[in-house]
Amino acid sequence: MSTIADIRKEYILETLDEKGAETNAIRQFDKWWEEATASKIEEVNAMTLATATPNGIPSARIVLLKGYDDDGFVFFTNYESNKGKDLAANPNACLVFFWKELERQVRVEGRVEKVSNEESDAYFFSRPQGSQVGAWASPQSSIIEGREVIEANVLKYSRQFEAQPLQRPAHWGGYRLKPQLIEFWQGRESRLHDRLQYTLQSDYNWKIERLAP
Template sequence: MSSIADIRKDYKLRSLAETDVAADAVAQFGRWWEEAVASQIDEVNAMTLATASADGVPSARIVLLKGYDEKGFTFFTNYESFKGQQLGENPRACLVFFWKELERQVRITGIIEKVSQKESEEYFISRPQGSRLGAWASPQSQVIPNREWLETKEAELKAIYGDNDVPKPPHWGGYRLKPIVVEFWQGRASRLHDRIQYTLQDEGAWKIERLAP
């Protein structure tokens, strides 16, 4: 069996030049997003969400992008979860998409805010019934006795609601990451990757620079 250090891949699919990219970071994300969707990547909206507590302790996990526009990138979760606690202490975060099929990565760093109650309600009612029940059943990130405890909670909620509408829990909703720095990474041969970074300026325009790989 090969050693871990011997595992490598040389990236050769595409290139990325300053002349190829949009003037706006979100518009450039849209270009890459459409190409990723067209490539039929499995769970194309999966992204790493990195957070940190007020004293700088980091944490990261995979969450799902549920929308993006000029205001930012939206995801939903339990506000009382560990990530919710960290975002409450330190409303700064980073998102990372890795689309290996396209040899691409996007890193988005910015400021976190909660979406409106209306947005959270609208998304919650669009979820499958089981997911809505799960939002009530799971005290996310808390220690629980066993799997049976969770399944009992779910069964109790099914008995209460049946096929009726399940309301959004008060502790559940959306966050929006407002981008400040966005990096587009395109894999290249010999580890000489293309890295184009956008930095938001005070007047609202984006400064575009190339980073060394």
């Protein structure tokens, strides 16, 4: 049997250089996003969200990108979850996309802020009803005695909202990470990867620098 240390892959699909890269980081993300979605990658919008407490204790989990534009990258969650508590105390965060089929990663650093109530409402009511009820039923990240707690809550809120209109819970909504730095990583042979780092300047232009692999 091979050991964990023996697991390796050579990256040979693409290259990334300054001449072919967009001058704007969001436009470069556009290009890679379109190629990723065209590649039929399953859950192409899955991304790691890393947060930290005020004391610097890190935490990371997978969340789903639900939109992006020049203002930032949007995701939705329970504001009272562990990540919500982290972001309330320390709004600095990082996102990482890994598209292994394209041998690419994108890392995004920035500060996070809540989206408007209107934006949260619009997305909440676009979700399947089961997911809407689930947002009420789950005290996300809290310790519970067993699965039956969630099942009982689902039944409770399903019955409640048969008698009254379903609303978005105040503890659930969206965040937008406003990027200050975006790194594009393209796998290359012998671990000599291409890495281009975009840093947002005070004039809102992006400075591009190559990082050693």
